[in-house]
Amino acid sequence: MTPEDLTIQTLGTCSIPSPLANQQLDGFHFIDDRQRILFDTIYHEDSANGEWKDPLSMEMAGPRGDIYFDPSKTTAAIVTCGGICPGINNVIRSLVMTLHYRYGVHRILGVQYGYQGFIAKYKHSFVEMTPDLVADIHQFGGTILGSSRGEQEISAIVDCLERNRIHILFTIGGDGTLRGANRIVEEINRRDLKIAVVGIPKTIDNDINHIEKTFGFETSFTIASPILRDSHNEAQGAYNGVAIVKLMGRDSGFIAANAALAMPEVNLVLVPEIDFDLDGEKGLMEIIRKRLERKHHCLIVVAEGAGQSHFKKKREIDASGNILYNDIGIFLKNEIRKYFEEIEMDVVIKYIDPSYIIRSAPANPSDSIFCNKLGISAVHAAMAGKTNLVVGRRNNAFIHLPIELVIKERKKINVKSDLWINILETTGQPISMKNEPSAKKKVK
Numbered sequence: 001m002t003p004e005d006l007t008i009q010t011l012g013t014c015s016i017p018s019p020l021a022n023q024q025l026d027g028f029h030f031i032d033d034r035q036r037i038l039f040d041t042i043y044h045e046d047s048a049n050g051e052w053k054d055p056l057s058m059e060m061a062g063p064r065g066d067i068y069f070d071p072s073k074t075t076a077a078i079v080t081c082g083g084i085c086p087g088i089n090n091v092i093r094s095l096v097m098t099l100h101y102r103y104g105v106h107r108i109l110g111v112q113y114g115y116q117g118f119i120a121k122y123k124h125s126f127v128e129m130t131p132d133l134v135a136d137i138h139q140f141g142g143t144i145l146g147s148s149r150g151e152q153e154i155s156a157i158v159d160c161l162e163r164n165r166i167h168i169l170f171t172i173g174g175d176g177t178l179r180g181a182n183r184i185v186e187e188i189n190r191r192d193l194k195i196a197v198v199g200i201p202k203t204i205d206n207d208i209n210h211i212e213k214t215f216g217f218e219t220s221f222t223i224a225s226p227i228l229r230d231s232h233n234e235a236q237g238a239y240n241g242v243a244i245v246k247l248m249g250r251d252s253g254f255i256a257a258n259a260a261l262a263m264p265e266v267n268l269v270l271v272p273e274i275d276f277d278l279d280g281e282k283g284l285m286e287i288i289r290k291r292l293e294r295k296h297h298c299l300i301v302v303a304e305g306a307g308q309s310h311f312k313k314k315r316e317i318d319a320s321g322n323i324l325y326n327d328i329g330i331f332l333k334n335e336i337r338k339y340f341e342e343i344e345m346d347v348v349i350k351y352i353d354p355s356y357i358i359r360s361a362p363a364n365p366s367d368s369i370f371c372n373k374l375g376i377s378a379v380h381a382a383m384a385g386k387t388n389l390v391v392g393r394r395n396n397a398f399i400h401l402p403i404e405l406v407i408k409e410r411k412k413i414n415v416k417s418d419l420w421i422n423i424l425e426t427t428g429q430p431i432s433m434k435n436e437p438s439a440k441k442k443v444k
Contacts, residue, residue: 001056006039008059008400009185011194011385014066018383019104021065031062031380037397061377061391061398068385069167069196071104076382077166078129079111079118080143081173081180085204085216087363087371089137089144091172094375096134102376103383109166114148114173115180118160126164138368141360143172151180158187161195168196168382174203174214175407178390182403185388198382199390199403200374204359207252209411210401211392215371217255219364220248224259227354228301232265235297238348242288242298242336246329246353249303252412256303257423264426267291267298270328272305273413278335280435285339287433292347302328304355329353373398 018030036057076099080088092110099105110127111117117124127133127145137144161169161184171181178199188195201208206217224247235243247256253271260266268287270276277283291298304325311326333351340347363371370393377391377398389400413420424431 001039003054003056005405006056006058006402008386008402009388011068011196011387014064014068014384016067016070018063018065018067019071020063020102023102030065031060033059033064035060037395037399039394041395058394059400061381061400063380064384067103067383069383071383074103074105074167074383075107075109075165076105076168076170077109077111077126077161077164078145078170079114079172080145080147080202081114081171081177082147082149082202083174083204083359084142084147085202085359086141086219086361087215087367088142088172088202089134089140090363090368090371091200091202091215091375092129092144093134093138094372095170095379096129097131098376098379100131103379105383109164110145113146114150114177115152115157116148116150117145118157119152120156120160138371139362141362149176154180154183154187157184158191158193158195161188162191162193166195168198170198170200170378170382172200172202174201174205175208175410177202178208178403178407182388182407185403188387194385196382196385196387197403198378198387200378201390201392201406204255205249205252206254207250207410207412208390208392209406209409211390211394211406212396213370213393215367215374216359216363217258217367218370219361219367220358221255221259221262222364223358223361224255224354225262227352228259228263228266228299231350231352232263232297232299234350235299238297240292240296240345240347241350242292242300242347243350243352244300244302244329244332244336246302246304246327246351246355248355248359250305250325251410253303253306254413256301256306257413257419260301261419261422261426265299266301267427268300268429269423269427270300270302270306271413272303272308273415274306274433275309276307276433277435278310278339282430282433282435284433285336287430288336289340289343289345292345300332302332304328307331 039056108129110129112124116122185197204216231243235241260269307328
């Protein structure tokens with residue numbers, strides 16, 4: 001990575017004094033673009049006379065003393081895309097309140113049902129977003145604007161922005177949404193328009209690269225924790241009881257891992273980052289059998305993207321271009337039942353999938369605070385004419401990162417990190433559930 005990779009695009013010179021100057025308490029100060037946050041905070045002596053002289057740094061989020069857009073002549077739009085997760089309404093509320101009360105932007109449009117809302121054929125009208133409309137929405141899950149998946153024609157989206165004289169677009173969504181936002185910026189640049197696009201990364205899986213966490217993630221594993229507790233009770237209540245709980249996590253197992261750490265009754269955690277065998281001496285079935293012989297119950301947490309190598313069925317693609325994964329939870333339930341029938345050992349299997357309940361819940365207090373700060377940071381960035389960026393938190397500070405940087409690859413669990421080591425220590429599961437090639441039994 002180079003300093004250029006962390007450079008934030010701007011629309012032009014900021015020459016309008018910020019209205020926030022008349023609203024602040026004594027001691028308040030604006031953020032200068034020269035104030036930076038270190039990309040990495042670990043100091044290594046070998047770098048003291050080398051790269052440490054000019055370490056990589058990120059632009060600090062926050063209000064600027066001079067802004068690019070004239071609030072009285074500015075129109076902003078908000079769109080929410082992809083799957084729902086806790087906190088979307090909190091972010092929407094924060095954006096509207098900050099734009100209206102802090103900056104005096106009074107024309108704020110809500111785009112209904114994701115990027116579809118820009119396309120005429122869907123006939124989704126804009127929603128006039130006001131403080132009264134959003135006052136209480138943080139108490140509810142989902143998104144008041146609705147959402148959708150799937151690509152839309154970028155030129156038509158930018159046409160719509162032009163027709164409606166929209167100066168700022170806030171996109172709330174995950175990897176696919178941000179890729180779309182990046183393409184929108186490219187088309188805006190091609191037309192030489194002065195429209196700012198700012199992303200607020202939304203993915204319950206916490207898989208957006210280079211930022212500490214995404215909103216909704218903490219709520220998700222908080223809600224999952226008592227479900228794991230009750231699933232453990234269910235397994236423990238039967239002789240040789242096996243409970244399987246499937247949690248979200250298409251490509252990254254952060255929810256499964258953190259929920260298991262929060263509720264340490266879990267015995268096995270299966271995540272997309274680590275493959276496993278079903279059969280053989282080190283395979284999953286043998287590990288479950290030994291566990292049942294010792295304790296007569298077993299609680300398994302599996303991320304939805306785990307174990308996909310066990311399916312031979314050709315994978316399909318959804319409207320957003322994401323691979324449609326096979327249901328690993330049902331697969332494990334059937335394979336465990338078949339295995340123990342073959343060895344004539346009685347087991348009682350319970351399968352629980354709380355995913356849609358978790359993702360539709362309102363944000364917990366910690367996430368609610370986080371969402372509010374993300375929304376405020378996004379408005380500050382947009383009003384200063386910054387574009388093609390996401391707001392997020394890294395090294396305990398709110399920062400700006402280029403969209404192009406965060407969409408290059410997904411964040412995944414580092415299997416050598418403290419997080420995964422803690423999982424191994426807490427569950428007692430083996431480091432590897434893979435056999436030597438000669439020890440494998442062919443999977444049917």
